[in-house]
Every structure is written in structure tokens, then in C-alpha cells.
Amino acid sequence: MNSEIILKAEGIRKYFGGVAALNDVSFEVRRNEITxxxxxxxxxxxxLINLITGIYPPTSGKIIFEGKTISRLKPFHIAYQGITRTFQNLQVFHNMTVLENVMVGLHTQTESEFLNCLLHLPKVKREERRVAEEGASLLRFFHLESKSDWLSSSLPYGEQKRLEIARALAGKPKLLLLDEPVAGLNIRETEEMAELILKIKKMGITIILVEHDMNLVMGISDKITVLNYGQKISGGTPEEVQKDPKVIQAYLGEE
Amino acid sequence: MGIYEQILQFVLTGLTIGAIYALVALGFNIIHNATGIVNFVQCEFVTLGGMMMYTYYSLLGIPLILSFFLSMATIILLGALIERGPIRAARSKAIIVLVFITIGLSSTIRGTALLAWGPDNVPLPSFSGENVIRILGAAILPQHLWIFGITVGVVIFLQYFFHRTLIGKAMRATAVNRKAASLMGISVNRMVLLSFAMSGGIGAVGGMIIAPITTSSYDTGIMLALKGFSAAILGGYGNNAGAVAGGLILGVLESLGAGLISSKFKNAFAFLILLLVLFFKPTGLLGYGESERV
Amino acid sequence: MAPFTRKKETLFLIIFALAIILIPLFVKNKYHFMVMNIVGLNTIVVIGLNLLIGFTGQISLGHAAFYGMGAYLSAIFTATFGFPPWPTIVLAMIITGMVAYFVGYPSLKLKGHYLVMATLGFSIIVHIFMVELDRITGGPSGFPGIPHLSIGAFVFDNDFKNFYLIWTFVFFCILVSVNLVNSRVGRALKAIHGSEVAANTLGIDTDKYKTKVFVLSAVFASLAGSLYAHYITFISPRSFDFYYSIQAVTMVIVGGMGSVWGAFFGAGLLTVLSEFLHVAEKYNIIAYGAILTLVLVFLPEGIVVGFYNFYRRRKIKSMIEKRGGEFRV
Known part of the structure; x- marks a missing residue:
């Protein structure tokens, strides 16, 4: 079954002070698949994840999301387009409670601005109630509801990882980017995370997954793109990629 | 004196004060590159350079050259103590907290200096006499030559240090990427310590060589340091070549502005330039220096 | 959690309002009123500054300038040009806010702490203008003869009357700040402090929010400045120098970054301390510097928030231990 393409990268290059971090990378992501x-x-x-979410612009090339070029947009614009993400080195807001973290995730779903908030108008009250409820129900989904009042910094590492995904999901993304979601987790936690990712996929959300854990990647991905030294060296289904001699060489090194 | 001689005069005095700004800017850069913070104690490094020199030379009667190096050593020690003490002891390493700690230390030291030396300006003798030297109709003092000479010396030394010595290269590596540097076996803590000591020394030199021209007091450092910071931004924050260029340009612009437009607003010029640079060319003239990528 | 916080904040606000109404009944000394009024004015500045520093994590060392702009704009427009005082306060707030926008926006767009230097540079320029434009500002010797505020025939012409005037404004400033921090915008500001990059990827226009909260904090300072001018009726550049900015920042830190009530506490504690130190003004700089350094090194959350967190940790700990769990910090 071939579903429609939701995100397309064309000839992406990114240089950092003359060093190429990405060199002419093109790939596609299909709707409701895990890539x-x-x-x-x-x-x-x-x-690549940073480029898709607008942390910095590509040196050249184009990223197209749902038919719209997003490669020059700022991160917050991209969030409004329906792309959210997690970070490899956790970026949970440590100065806020668990619930507040998820409530920040609902930023794109709400609209009260400075003046309304200063005066706490009835509209703001209604919105606050909605945000608190939606946040609480997300926390239930992620089994964090009993700790919603905790400062997020006091959560164990594995739960902080889940919280970050909950926060990203709160923005009702069409495309979710997960940067090493199971790094640092034990085997049981990793299995739970795999289940969670599949559940998120079932909700109709497209996922891009950056991960080192090959069992996880091979187990849940629909498509895989392989990068080496900033270039795409292979792509396809997990079976195809596993058989590709170039991939084997990249991982085992040359003789 | 004709208009051209006047302009030449302004340019020359501007370059002198600009050299001081450049030294201060270098001090800011070195700590910024090592830690990412704006170090407000830089103001006090400059002040104390002048005041220690005054103490050693004028009050204690120690020979000039010895006083010079003694003062420098004192401020280097102070810089190191600040790093070893409050900065390292801080329970939070958030940048905002560290910046505020330097603001607090700066006030404390300034207040202490006020108690120790009083509010009045104190004079320092020139390094070699007061005989005016004439250049194309403009007049300069031997001290101006000392300022140029010593600044050039410091810049050459830093250039050599950062590009030719192992420890200097280690400091640059730390600036580019702390984590990678520490994985390569560089002690980041020691680099930070060294950066505080070095900017202490450089700041002190700036304070000592300018004092014979402007006199020195417990708060001379603030203005000089803030303008030095403006110079750092003008040249490109973190960029050492930019710091020197920014310092000299700022000095000359300020001197011309004060001489040709109005001396009342002399101190406002530098900050006006700072605001304009931030508005129109925030990367400065020569671009940012080496800094970590996100 | 939000409704609970809301209830607690409402309770605090009611107690606070009652205290404002009742305190003057027990105070007879004119000097004590004066000190309390200065506490009030400082509280307004510090609340605004805390929104910027404590909640959003941006540093300004230029709030003396915005405080001074409020004072001088009110003084010049009312005493020199005969404008009516109340609309002039609003006008001063608007002008100060616009100026803050032009200072803040370019420096807040940049990564790193450019704002601290831009604001410091700006405040030095403003101070130079106060001193040098002597035909307009009265120069270093100051600006006398500013009219008192009045409502109809009722003139706020003594410390007692000004107490109610100033503290009414303090109350409303605290009210709107509490509203703000417990809202979508407040959370966005805290998120910027926590991780600017993450905040941005969640849809928060970080540049816009930082600039807006900076402007808001400048407007608060301007309001306090105007009230100060109309209260004392005489202003001079000395009240708005670099040291005032340091004082305001120290009040924020001592009260606790990120706590509206902490701002009130910090302003109160340090204003009273300043009054004690008044006899030996030269110790003022050292005292502020030392307090700032010590609090930051050992209790970076500030005194109020620090002790509150300590208390909260103890409470959570006892809760967990009751359930037979183990507590890790």
C-alpha cells in the first residue's frame, strides 16, 4: 500500500563553518508511517531533525511539508504547521511542573495573548480550564497523572522522556519527530516505549524516528533512511536496508 | 591649529583610548569564549589595575616597573580567586546566575575600593616624562606611545598564545565545543580558571597604562569596561581581531564626536554606537568568534 | 493544579488588600509611611523586572532608566507644559514602552546576553541626558515643583494619602502579574527560561514574547517613576543611576526569581535595609553587591522561593515516606 507523501526533503545541504554535516540528502516520508x-x-x-523543525535553515535544498515549503520558516511557525519534536538531550522545562509542561505543549491549540491574560478575561478562564483538562488527560495516557504537580526535574529519567513526548503530542501534530526516544532506557522501558510509539502511530500521526537501537528500529519502522558522513547511502523497508551491502559496510567499517 | 591638524589630533587621542577599549574587549572575549558569560568584574580589573599601581608606586614607593608587574600579578590572582571562589562554588551553573554573580562581585569590589581609596581621583606619573611629541601638527605624549606599544605587545602575545601554544589551542578548543574538549582530555575547569586570570591581567594592564593620562579612581573601570564591551560587540562578539578593530574604531569615533559635535555627550556616543550596531549589524564588523553550535 | 493555585493566589490577594487597608490604622510615624511608600514604588518596579528576569530568564540593567523616564516625562509634561497629571502618566507609559521596544527588540533577537549590555548602555545615555539637558530637566540639581496627584478636589499631598494611592497601584500590579504568570503567556515565558529552543519548537514566538515582557516591565517601571515624581514632587538624576538598577535586580534575586510575591518581599526587605544603611551610604554598594553574590552562590532560587521549595520538598518527602516509598532528591 502506497500512502501519500507528507514530507519531502530535496537535496538538503548543511554546512557548519565549511564542514558539511549534510550533503545532498533527499528523502520522503509517507503519511501515517514510521520512518x-x-x-x-x-x-x-x-x-536533519533540526533542519526539519527550523532550528537552523539548510545551506541549500528544500523541505516540503504537505505541499508547502517550510525550509525557511522559524521553529514556531513549523509547530503551527503541525510538526513537533523531542530532543536527544532532554529539553523538559525543569522550572515547571509536569502538568505545566504539557500545558505549554498546548500553546498552538490556544490563543490568549498578553492583554487578555493580564486581565484574566472570561475567555481566558474558559481556555485555562480546557487546557488543564486536556493536559490531565494526556498525562493519564502517559501514566504520569499521579505526578502532575511534581516539578518536572524531580521525575526519573524515563518518565522525563515520556513527558517530553506527551508535551510534543499536546500540540496535535501531524508529524512527530522523535530524537533517540529510548537512549538511556532499560529493556523494559524500551519495550514500553515501542508500544507507546505504535499507539501514537495508531492515532494517525506520522513519525520520524532517529534511533540507535536497531531492534526497536527494525521492529516498528515502516521505512528506513540510512545516513553516513552526511550522505544518504540507503533507504527502503527494514528488510531491504538490512540486506544492503553499503549499510553493512557503514556499520561494520571497511576492511 | 587648522581643522586637519585638529582632526589628526582627535584621531590620535581616539586611537589611544581605543587601544584601552581593545584591551578590555579582549578580556571580555576571553571569558565569554571560555564560559559563555558576560563578566562584569572586568570593570573592576581595570579600576584595580590603576589603583594597585598607585598604591605600590605612589604610596609604597616601589619602583615603577616593579609596581607594574606587581599590580598585574595582584589582579591575575584576583581573577583566579574569583573563579576558584564564587563562580565555582555557585550551586546553580545557569548562565543567568553566573552573570548576576559577577554583577554582585563587581559592586562589592567597587564598594570596597571606595572605602579603601576614597572617592577622589588619584594621579599616576607617566612612564617616561611629559615632553610633548609633535606629529604633523598634532601633539601627543610619550604615554600615548607606551599605550600603543604595550597594547600591540599584548595583542601579539595573545595571538601567539592562542595559535602557537598547546594550552592556548586547548582554550580555543574549549570555546568551540566544551564537551568534545573535555573528551579530548582538556580540563575545562582549568581553562576557565586560566581565562579569568588572563582577562584579569589584561584588564589590569589597560587600567595601568591609561591612568597617567586620565587619572584613576574607584570607579574609572565602569565606563572604560562598558565601552570596551561596546567595542567587542562592534567588532563581533568573541572575535579577537574584531575586538582590536572595534576598540580602535570606537575610540576614534568617540574622540571625533566629542571634539567636533559636543563633548557634553561624549560618554553617550559609545553606547549609541552599541545600540546602532545591535540594531543594524548584530554580528559586528568581523562576525562572531568561535562559538558552540546548537 | 491550576484551579488550586488560583484559589491560593486569590486568598493571598485578599489578605494583601486587607493589610493595605488596615496597616495605616496602626502606623503613626510619618517616616514609616515614607519608607512604606518607597517599598511600594520599588515593588512595582521589581514585579515588572521579575517577569523579565525571574520568569523569562532575560537580564536588564537598565530599569533605572525606565523608572527615570516615567518620572521625568511626568515632571516635564505636567510642571513645564501644564498637562493634566493622570493622562500624562499613561502617556509616559506609552512613550517608555515604545522606547523599550526599540532597545529590546534588536538585542532580544540575538542569542546570548546582549540585552544586559544594551540596557546598561541605554541607561547611561538616559542618565547623561538627564544631567546635560539642563534647560529641560533641571540638570544635576534636579527638577522641583512637580504637582501632587489629585482626584477632583482631593489632593494626594501627604505620606498617608500617598500610601493608599501607591499601594492601590501595587495591588493592581500584583493582580495583573499573578493573572499573567498563571496563564498561557506566563507558561510560555517560563518555557523560554527553561529551554528557549524547546519553547520555540512548541509554537512559541520566543522573540516576540521576550520583547513584549521586556516592554511590559519597562511600562511598570515608568508607572512607578511617575508616581514617585508626583509623590515627592522633586526628582534628580541621582535617583535613577546605575545603582538603582543594581538595587532593583538584587531585590528580584533576594525575593526569588519567578515569584510575584517574592518580588514584594525582596523590595520590602532591601528597601528597609537601605534605610538602615542610610547613615553610612558608602556601605550601600558593598551591601548590595555582597547580598547579591551570597544569595546567588548559596541560594540561587532566592530567599522566599528557596525556603518555599525546601518546605515543599519536605512535604513531598513525608508524603512519599507515609506511603512507604523512598525519596531521592
């Missing part, structure tokens, strides 16, 4: 991006350390995986 994994894999590759050895320094292959440019996180750079």
Missing part, C-alpha cells in the same frame, strides 16, 4: 533515520554517530541525523 526511521539511522546511521553511525556524526552521520547528520540530529542535524
Amino acid at each position: 526511521a533515520i539511522i546511521g553511525p554517530n556524526g552521520a547528520g541525523k540530529t542535524t
Whole structure:
């Protein structure tokens, strides 16, 4: 079954002070699939995620999301287009409670601005109630509801990872980017995370997954893109990629 | 004196004060590159340079050259103590907290200086006499030559240090990427310590060589340091070549502005330039220096 | 959690309002009123500044300038040009806000702490103008003869009357700030402090929010400045120098970054302390510097928030231990 293309990268290059982090990378992501991006350390995986979410613009090339070029947009514009993400090194808001973290995730779903908030108009009250309820129900989904009042920094690592996904999901994304969601988790937690990711997919959300854990990647991905030294060296279904001699070489090194 | 001689005069005095700004800007850069913070104690490094020199030379009667190096050593020690003490002891390493700590230290030291030396300006003798030297109709003092000479010396030394010595290269590596540097076996803590000591020394030199011209007091450092910071931004924050260029340009612009437009607003010029640069060319003339990528 | 916070904040606000109404009944000393009024004015500045520093994580060392702009704009427009005082306060707030926008926007767009230097540079320029434009500002010797505020025939012409005037404004400033921090915008500001990059990827226009909260904090300072001018009726550049900015910042830090009530506490504690130190003004700089450094090194959350967190940790700990769990910090 071939579903429609939701995100397309064309000839992406990114240079950092003359060093190419990505060199002419093109790939596609299909709606409601899990697309994994894999590759050895320094292959440019996180750079690619940063480009898609607008952290920095590509040196050249184009990223198209649902028919719209997004490669020059700021991160917050991209969030409004329906793309959210998690971070490899956790970026949970440590100065806020667990519930507040998720409520920030609902930013794109709400609209009260400075003046309304200062005066706490009835509209703001209604919105606040809605945000608190939606946040609480998300926390239930992620089994964090009993800790909603905790400062997020006091959560164990695995729960912070879940919280970050909950926060990203709160913005009702069409495309969710997960940067190493199971790094640092134990085997049981990793299995739970795999289930969680599949559940999110069932909700109709397209996922891009950057991950080193090959069992996870091969187990849940529909498509895989392989990067090495900033270049795409292979792509396809997990079976195709596993058989590709170039991939084997990249991972095992040359003789 | 004709208009051209006047302009030449303004340019020359501007370059002198600009050299001081450049030294201060270098001090800001070195700590910024090592830690990412704006170090407000830089103001006090400059002040104390002048005041220690005054103490050693005028009050204690120690020979000039010895006083010079003694003062420098004192401020280097102070810089190191600040890093070893409050900065390292801070329970939170958030940038905003560290910046505020330097603001607090700066006030404390300034207040202490006020108690120690009083509010009045104190004079320092020139390094080699007061005989006016004439250049194309403009007049300069031997001290101006000292300022140029010593600034050039410091810049050459830093250039050599950062590009030719192992430890200097290690400091640059730390600025580019702390994590990678520490994985390569560089002690980031020691680099930070060194950066505080070095900017202490450079700031002190700036304070000492300008004092014979402007006199020195417990708060001379503030203005000089803030303008030095403006110079750093003008040149491109973190960029050492930019710091020197920014300092000299700022000095000359300020001197011309004060001489040709109005001396009342002399101190406002530098900050006006700072605001304009931030508005129109925030990367400065020569671009940012080495800094970590996100 | 939000409704609960709301209830607690409402309770605090009611107690606070009652205290404002009742305190003057027990105070007879004119000097004590004066100190309390200065506390009130500082509280307004510090609440605004705390929204910027404590909640959003941006540093300004230029709030003396915005405070001074409020004072001088009110003084010049009312005493020199005969404008009516109340609309002039609003006008001063608008002008100060616009100026803050032009200072803040370019520096807040940049990564790193450019704002601190831009604001510092700006405040030095403003101070130079106060001193040098002597035909308009009265120069270093100050600007006398500013009219008192009045409502109809009722003139706020003594410390007691000004107490109610100033603290009414304090109350409303605290009210709107509490509203703001417990809202979508407040959460966005805290998110910027927590991680600017993450905040941005969640749809928060970080540049816009930082600029707006900076402008808001400048407007608060301008309001306090206007009230100060009409209360004391005489202003001079000395009240708005670099040291005032340091004082305001220290009040924010001591009260606790990110706490509206902490701002009130910080302003109160340090204003009273300043009054004690008044006999030996030269110790003022050291005292502020030392307090700032010590609090930051050992209690970076500030005194109020620090102790509150300590208390909260104890409470959570005892809760967990009751359930037989283990507590890790």
C-alpha cells in the first residue's frame, strides 16, 4: 500500500563553518508511517531533525511539508504547521511542573495573548480550564497523572522522556519527530516505549524516528533512511536496508 | 591649529583610548569564549589595575616597573580567586546566575575600593616624562606611545598564545565545543580558571597604562569596561581581531564626536554606537568568534 | 493544579488588600509611611523586572532608566507644559514602552546576553541626558515643583494619602502579574527560561514574547517613576543611576526569581535595609553587591522561593515516606 507523501526533503545541504554535516540528502516520508533515520554517530541525523523543525535553515535544498515549503520558516511557525519534536538531550522545562509542561505543549491549540491574560478575561478562564483538562488527560495516557504537580526535574529519567513526548503530542501534530526516544532506557522501558510509539502511530500521526537501537528500529519502522558522513547511502523497508551491502559496510567499517 | 591638524589630533587621542577599549574587549572575549558569560568584574580589573599601581608606586614607593608587574600579578590572582571562589562554588551553573554573580562581585569590589581609596581621583606619573611629541601638527605624549606599544605587545602575545601554544589551542578548543574538549582530555575547569586570570591581567594592564593620562579612581573601570564591551560587540562578539578593530574604531569615533559635535555627550556616543550596531549589524564588523553550535 | 493555585493566589490577594487597608490604622510615624511608600514604588518596579528576569530568564540593567523616564516625562509634561497629571502618566507609559521596544527588540533577537549590555548602555545615555539637558530637566540639581496627584478636589499631598494611592497601584500590579504568570503567556515565558529552543519548537514566538515582557516591565517601571515624581514632587538624576538598577535586580534575586510575591518581599526587605544603611551610604554598594553574590552562590532560587521549595520538598518527602516509598532528591 502506497500512502501519500507528507514530507519531502530535496537535496538538503548543511554546512557548519565549511564542514558539511549534510550533503545532498533527499528523502520522503509517507503519511501515517514510521520512518526511521539511522546511521553511525556524526552521520547528520540530529542535524536533519533540526533542519526539519527550523532550528537552523539548510545551506541549500528544500523541505516540503504537505505541499508547502517550510525550509525557511522559524521553529514556531513549523509547530503551527503541525510538526513537533523531542530532543536527544532532554529539553523538559525543569522550572515547571509536569502538568505545566504539557500545558505549554498546548500553546498552538490556544490563543490568549498578553492583554487578555493580564486581565484574566472570561475567555481566558474558559481556555485555562480546557487546557488543564486536556493536559490531565494526556498525562493519564502517559501514566504520569499521579505526578502532575511534581516539578518536572524531580521525575526519573524515563518518565522525563515520556513527558517530553506527551508535551510534543499536546500540540496535535501531524508529524512527530522523535530524537533517540529510548537512549538511556532499560529493556523494559524500551519495550514500553515501542508500544507507546505504535499507539501514537495508531492515532494517525506520522513519525520520524532517529534511533540507535536497531531492534526497536527494525521492529516498528515502516521505512528506513540510512545516513553516513552526511550522505544518504540507503533507504527502503527494514528488510531491504538490512540486506544492503553499503549499510553493512557503514556499520561494520571497511576492511 | 587648522581643522586637519585638529582632526589628526582627535584621531590620535581616539586611537589611544581605543587601544584601552581593545584591551578590555579582549578580556571580555576571553571569558565569554571560555564560559559563555558576560563578566562584569572586568570593570573592576581595570579600576584595580590603576589603583594597585598607585598604591605600590605612589604610596609604597616601589619602583615603577616593579609596581607594574606587581599590580598585574595582584589582579591575575584576583581573577583566579574569583573563579576558584564564587563562580565555582555557585550551586546553580545557569548562565543567568553566573552573570548576576559577577554583577554582585563587581559592586562589592567597587564598594570596597571606595572605602579603601576614597572617592577622589588619584594621579599616576607617566612612564617616561611629559615632553610633548609633535606629529604633523598634532601633539601627543610619550604615554600615548607606551599605550600603543604595550597594547600591540599584548595583542601579539595573545595571538601567539592562542595559535602557537598547546594550552592556548586547548582554550580555543574549549570555546568551540566544551564537551568534545573535555573528551579530548582538556580540563575545562582549568581553562576557565586560566581565562579569568588572563582577562584579569589584561584588564589590569589597560587600567595601568591609561591612568597617567586620565587619572584613576574607584570607579574609572565602569565606563572604560562598558565601552570596551561596546567595542567587542562592534567588532563581533568573541572575535579577537574584531575586538582590536572595534576598540580602535570606537575610540576614534568617540574622540571625533566629542571634539567636533559636543563633548557634553561624549560618554553617550559609545553606547549609541552599541545600540546602532545591535540594531543594524548584530554580528559586528568581523562576525562572531568561535562559538558552540546548537 | 491550576484551579488550586488560583484559589491560593486569590486568598493571598485578599489578605494583601486587607493589610493595605488596615496597616495605616496602626502606623503613626510619618517616616514609616515614607519608607512604606518607597517599598511600594520599588515593588512595582521589581514585579515588572521579575517577569523579565525571574520568569523569562532575560537580564536588564537598565530599569533605572525606565523608572527615570516615567518620572521625568511626568515632571516635564505636567510642571513645564501644564498637562493634566493622570493622562500624562499613561502617556509616559506609552512613550517608555515604545522606547523599550526599540532597545529590546534588536538585542532580544540575538542569542546570548546582549540585552544586559544594551540596557546598561541605554541607561547611561538616559542618565547623561538627564544631567546635560539642563534647560529641560533641571540638570544635576534636579527638577522641583512637580504637582501632587489629585482626584477632583482631593489632593494626594501627604505620606498617608500617598500610601493608599501607591499601594492601590501595587495591588493592581500584583493582580495583573499573578493573572499573567498563571496563564498561557506566563507558561510560555517560563518555557523560554527553561529551554528557549524547546519553547520555540512548541509554537512559541520566543522573540516576540521576550520583547513584549521586556516592554511590559519597562511600562511598570515608568508607572512607578511617575508616581514617585508626583509623590515627592522633586526628582534628580541621582535617583535613577546605575545603582538603582543594581538595587532593583538584587531585590528580584533576594525575593526569588519567578515569584510575584517574592518580588514584594525582596523590595520590602532591601528597601528597609537601605534605610538602615542610610547613615553610612558608602556601605550601600558593598551591601548590595555582597547580598547579591551570597544569595546567588548559596541560594540561587532566592530567599522566599528557596525556603518555599525546601518546605515543599519536605512535604513531598513525608508524603512519599507515609506511603512507604523512598525519596531521592
